[in-house]
Amino acid sequence: MPGSRAKLPELRRWWRFALVAPLLLFLLASFVAPVLMMLSRAVIDRDLERVWPDSAVALRQWDGEGLPPEALARTVAREIRTARQEGTLNQVANRLNYDMVGSRSLLYATADRLHAGAPANGIADLARIDPRWERPEIWAAMRHADGPLTSHYLLAALDRRLDADDRIVNVPAEQAVFTNIYLRTFKISAIVALLCIALGYPVAYLLASLPERKANPLLILILLPFWTSALVRTAAWAVFLQTNGVVNNALQAVGLIDAPLQLIYNRLGVYIAMTHVLLPFFILPLYGVMKGIPPTAMRAASSLGAPPVRAFLSVYLPQTLPGVAAGAIIVFTLALGYYVTPALVGGGADQMISASIAFYTNQSLNWGMAAALSLLLLLPLLLMIFAGRTMVRTVPA
Amino acid sequence: MTVAFPLVEFRGVEKRYVGGGPAAVADLDLAIERGEFLTLLGPSGSGKTTTLMMLAGFETPSAGEILLGGASLADRPPYRRNMGVVFQNYALFPHMSVVENVAFPLRVRGIRGSEAAKKVANVLSLVKLEGLGDRRPDALSGGQRQRVALARALVFEPDLVLMDEPLGALDRQLREHLQAEIKRIQRALGLTIVYVTHDQGEALTMSDRIAVFAGGRIQQIGRPDAIYEKPQNAFVAAFVGENNMLTGTVVTRHDDQCAIRLPGGQIVRAMATGAMMPGDSVIAAIRPEHVETGITPPACCNAIEARVEELAYHGDHSRIRAALDGGGTLVIRMPSARGFAAGQRLPIGWCTDRCFAFPAEDGAAAWRKAVA
Structure with a gap:
């Protein structure tokens, strides 16, 4: 008898928990989890990685000084072409455009020329398609988007951004809202x-x-x-x-x-x-x-x-x-x-x-x-x- | 020679609330002397609290006036009456410590610094709360809160201390202890206290005078022993202490005494009150401890017989419930009921001056009111 009486409070505690459990599960599934998933998008950044897996790996290995190695440029050029064929270039183009305005048209123009048979053996070849490939900004934008985490959105929400040298700078006054x-x-x-x-x-x-x-x-x-x-x-x-x-x-x-x-x-x-x-x-x-x-x-x-x-x-x-x-x-x-x-x-x-x-x-x-x-x-x-x-x-x- | 005003005087005071109904207080004439402990005693709705609240200034009389030291209080708001009020729920300020609570009346009077600190320390030691000054009220027991409320009502040396059922929320033992404390402080400081309670035991032990209220009127006012031993009407007899109420009919009347025939035909004698005449229905009130009995007939008048119905042991005394022949029951209180048994016949009796006859009409109404 004493044993069963000692168990009673614990049973009661479980019973109380059982009473609220359905609501708790409902809230967890319908509210807490979606909110957390949505909020995580503020720092998680996998758009580029998903479409350009090889470039993402290479970008992470690059030290970010000046212009990238030729090998990285060749990988990017290859994945621009495959993404264009598979119709997924849009995702990368949008993401890079958040960081550097004009990235989108740059990528599509480059993709079209590569498709037409332009050589892509390094930065020099890409720069012949568009001189912007010789400037560090587009490469910095890609590096900022190499995932899996990014500070881009949070900085943008505070009217700040990372420049090509990874310094936090104010966005131009007309974009600071x-x-x-x-x-x-x-x-x-x-x-x-x-x-x-x-x-x-x-x-x-x-x-x-x-x-x-x-x-x-x-x-x-x-x-x-x-x-x-x-x-x-x-x-x-x-x-x-x-x-x-x-x-x-x-x-x-x-x-x-x-x-x-x-x-x-x-x-x-x-x-x-x-x-x-x-x-x-x-x-x-x-x-x-x-x-x-x-x-x-x-x-x-x-x-x-x-x-x-x-x-x-x-x-x-x-x-x-x-x-x-x-x-x-x-x-x-x-x-x-x-x-x-x-x-x-x-x-x-x-x-x-x-x-x-x-x-x-x-x-x-x-x-x-x-x-x-x-x-x-x-x-x-x-x-x-x-x-x-x-x-x-x-x-x- | 100084004119001896009473400290407080109610003159023809009446209180009616908007929306009709009977007056909460009617025809109130009452003088309160300096240094006295006056208790307003009565059941709920009897007008005792309304009377206290009119004195404190929280209610306005509909008619009549109240004087303090000979001056009318009509135009004096509560905060200029200089009366310390102790409320039933203590009404401590929960956001202030004990010391801040007690210092509050000093602060609003502009007394600060060391003078205030000294007064607060004195009054806290008077109510035996030294060392608890930094606590918040919610960290105090019921009895301690009551002491803080008392200290706060005393610290500014008011002309008068008003207490509205201050011990109502406390258990019995603590209540009795604090009753003694309040009396001690009252005697030590020579305070004038007006004390409201529905507890007749509290009223009897603490008061210099008791005013018994019912139906908005004072039924009787006087010393506790007079209230208890010489009730002036059936209500007071029933409400203060315990009383056996026997119904009967007046047979004869001689001056202040009358003879009453009980339903069983027995004739008993009682002190007459009011203008009762032979043939009137009356109620005879006799206290349980004044009914005498024994194995042999008691040596006093009013000797009749009863049958023992029930015995009850109360430790320090015993009670017998006895049935009278022809109807009516009677409780007898005695030091010990040893030797008695249920069902036995019992000779009982009482002295005529311990038994009071009241008109039955008043008595019935008063009784209903008292037990309601």
């Missing part, structure tokens, strides 16, 4: 989080101080945005805020303004719509925290001699900070990934990093770039969550 978009993304998210704090704190306070009977209908009103699709909500904002929309017409009717204000398709529209969508995510956790503060806390402060403002600032507010931090972090992190709303109510200069990720995923099909941009968005996000946890822990509820 991502740093700006990242900064814009963080700025918009931070402002939306601040707006949510300013608008949501008083509402959460009101809700928490009302009796449940009156608070519940108000809570439903606050939850209402949750039950409307993002598209419908955003379209509604468009109707409201456009030049001849409800808001502008009303302001003009009462004579507050003469000409319509530009309320949408600019940054203001993005702030308005995103704050509206994200406000419940701020109010709800804060409401939960405020509900946990006994009403006697403020009474105690008052009886001990603190006037209302003092009591609020030194007793109530500090106890709500964990809720404020939790809500603000949720809003900020959700805002970082926003895509549809800025796309619909913002202008061209209001697009956030998700729009770039979507572009590389859906349109240019450069998944390495999409993965690198996502990874750089994910890291500060994890940092935020970690910072939030420590912040919440230092202010016990």
Whole structure:
């Protein structure tokens, strides 16, 4: 009997694990694994290796000084021709084009001439087809793509690249876009989080101080945005805020303004719509925290001699900070990934990093770039969550 | 010669809440003297907490006024009343250490530095919490939290300390220990304490005076022994301590005494209260420890017979539940029930001045309220 009783806790633990195992497996297979596979594309680089196996081996053996040995040039020339015949040259051409603009046309032009019978015994022969084969850039681009790992995408996501001598340099100013978009993304998210704090704190306070009977209908009103699709909500904002929309017409009717204000398709529209969508995510956790503060806390402060403002600032507010931090972090992190709303109510200069990720995923099909941009968005996000946890822990509820 | 104002005075105070219903507190006239320990005792909903909250300033009287030292409190918000309040759930500030909690009333009064530190240290040693000053409230036991709440309410030397069921959340042993502690501190500092509780034992041991509340009104106010031994109505008799409530009919009345016929035809004598006349239905209240019995008939008046139904051993005393002929049961408390057996006939009796007759109508209503 004692033996079977000792086994019981262990059995119970397995039973508990069995209860969550199906969901865990589902998440692992449908979410965690695909995300990791996708993100790994930011550093894994096998396009060239797949099409040009011999060149990849030779490129890795080359020390990268100046121009490559003749043998390497002959291998590359041979594999250009075979890849052209097998129709796989496209993959290498695209990859090299990310590193050096013009690589694509160079490869195809070279492939055509080699096909037509041009000799390919070394760099000199290739340079007769196109003088760029005598310059180190194209060889550096190939070396950067020799796999299996690359820093190209992550550097590009930070507006940096490796030059022919493997130094990290800034990309040309007209190509440097991502740093700006990242900064814009963080700025918009931070402002939306601040707006949510300013608008949501008083509402959460009101809700928490009302009796449940009156608070519940108000809570439903606050939850209402949750039950409307993002598209419908955003379209509604468009109707409201456009030049001849409800808001502008009303302001003009009462004579507050003469000409319509530009309320949408600019940054203001993005702030308005995103704050509206994200406000419940701020109010709800804060409401939960405020509900946990006994009403006697403020009474105690008052009886001990603190006037209302003092009591609020030194007793109530500090106890709500964990809720404020939790809500603000949720809003900020959700805002970082926003895509549809800025796309619909913002202008061209209001697009956030998700729009770039979507572009590389859906349109240019450069998944390495999409993965690198996502990874750089994910890291500060994890940092935020970690910072939030420590912040919440230092202010016990 | 100085005019002897009571410290606090309630004059015709009434409290009604919006939305109708009976008054939470009605016709309240009450004077609290300096240095006294006054307990407001009653079941939940009796108006005792509302009274305390009006005094603290968290509720506003609908009518009447409350005076502190002769001056009306009507326009004084809670933070200018200088009363220390101890709440049932302690209401400690969870984000502050013990020392910060206790120093809070000093800080809002602009007292800082070494003077504040000294006061905090003194009051912490008074409540025996030295060495725990750096802890957060969630690292303290229930009894320790209660001591912090008490220290915080005392450190600014308030005119008055209000306590709202401060020991309600603690187990019995700790409660009794803290009752003694609070009394010790009250005597040492000469504090005026208004103490709300529904625990009649707590009220009897701690108070200088007890005000028994029911239905928003004070049923009786007086010293604990007067409340216990001379209840003025059936509610007080039933709520404070244990009482046998026997129904009967008045046969005769002479001054402050009356004769009552019990359902079985026995005639007993009791102290009359109110304007009861022969023929009125009454309830006679007699405490278990005042019922006398023995193998031989007891040497006092009101000697009747009963049959032993049940014996219960309680360690320091025993109880007999006995049935009266013709209906009604009676609990008898005695040092030892040795020698008695269930089913035996038992001569019982009590002294007339230990038994009180109350009008049955009031009594029934009050009884329902007390047990509800």
